[in-house]
Amino acid sequence: MEDAARSNVPRGRFDFEYVPDTDQSFESAIAKARDGDRLSVADGVELMTTGTDREGIDIARKEAVLEAADRRRAEVVGDDVTFVANLNNNVTTACNTGCLFCNFKDTAQDFEADSSEDHGGFTKTPEESRETVTAAREMGIYEVTSVSGLHPALALDDEHLEMLEASDRGDLNYKSPSAYDTDPGTYVEQMEAMDVDGLHLHSMTPEEAYHARRGTDWSYEEVYGRLKDAGLDSVPGTAAEILVDEVRGVICPGKIRSDEWVEAMEAAAAVGLDTTATIMYGHVENEAHRVMHLKRIRDLQDRTDNITEFVPLSFVHRNTPLFDRGMVEGGATTHEDELMIAVSRLFLDNIDNIQSSWVKYGDEQGLKMLSCGANDFMGTILSEEITKRAGGEFGEFRSFAEYVEMITAVGRTPVERSTDYRKKREIDPDDPPLGPELGPAADGTPLLPDERASPETVADD
Ligand code: SF4
Secondary structure (H helix, E strand, O other): OHHHHHOOOOOOOOOOOOOOOOOOOHHHHHHHHHHOOOOOHHHHHHHHHOOOOOOOOOHHHHHHHHHHHHHHHHHHHOOEEEEEOEEEOOOEOEOOOOOOOOOOOEOHHHHEOOOOOOOOOOEOOHHHHHHHHHHHHHHOOOEEEEOOOOOOOOOOOHHHHHHHHHOOOOOOOOOOHHHEOOOOOOHHHHHHHHOOOOOEEEEOOHHHHHHOOOOOOOOHHHHHHHHHHOOOOEEOOOOOOOOOHHHHHHHOOOOOOHHHHHHHHHHHHHOOOEEEEEEEEOOOOOHHHHHHHHHHHHHHHHHHOOEEEEEEEEOOOOOOHHHHOOOOOOOOOHHHHHHHHHHHHHHOOOOOOEEOOHHHHOHHHHHHHHHOOOOEEEEOOOOOOHHHHOOOOOOOOOOHHHHHHHHHHOOOEEEEEOOOOOOEEEOOOOOOOOOOOOOOOOOOOOOOOOOOOOHHHHHHO
């Protein structure tokens, strides 16, 4: 019961205004969930905590929540378990934002041409991005996902670069590309480079869009409009973390506030881009914050109707400043993880797809999440740096054959999907070889010649 003892207790040292305390009852919340009624924040807190009337997780109540979520999943999307053939091509690890949950970044100063620091990070030129993406396209991927550090030399485009060069403001997190050993080009140049024949380009989080307009009076619509013209197809709703500012103030004080995140997402929708949405939980926040976050996402979707999936991301604590400084003792418990998936399914009645991230949960628990309300199982991620560098044990590539084996083993139907879920293909496990068919150059051949080979090695060859 160690798990239970740690759950449902406000995560102690922070004097937050919002705590999991309601005048609602668990019984009434679970009844509403079973009936398919829209849940209030208080209802969500009751489900997420398995009742604020008692401490710790009540296992029987937790099972009731998971069961309701699993039933809702079956009603909304059936038995399909989807995944996408995708490549992660992150452009740079240079970042000065200093989020305390992150160990993906390296101090940008270390990347300067005159630095002797051996930082172990990377920056890719647009040409290098294009080579990586082109090779992956030929292997059969459908989507390239690109999320990067906020490199000080990155500007939206040449016009923005000129403005930043001419500015004498010292607060813009800008330094000329000439100061660095590798020039990442502009965001527009990177988008154009990764926009390779027919691939779906999924990039430019709200935080990156903020970086791409710093020092200007350009709206987010202007920024996303230019990026769309350069080849951007959809926007990852990462950098959301927890959309409650008292939590952001602790874990990522250098990031945009929650209102601005929402503003950027609405702008992406306004110019016709699909988005995803995420939550990164299991650090300093409590259950009230998690449900308040779900409410912001549900409200946003009511306005935009462009969120294709919701992705709960369990905080990986190892190698992060939050852990190293003793601000957290670990991440979420398994009970919390399961309840996060289940309550997301029940609360977000306007988002069809809930993702189980095996990179965060591991294979066994990732599969278990498919019976807790999740229906999507991520993608092949031909290259994965972010989780690996934060100490995650479950990074790296996943082949179609492995996907099919895992999904059929739990009695569900493996389905290859497009990024936006509008194209789907049921996979016949008895018809090998098992490879992607939806990508522009996909012909059913497995992505890697030897699917146990290092994806980095193959992708860069
Ligand atoms: S989460 Fe993103 S913005 Fe924050 S430090 Fe890491 S790379 Fe930089």
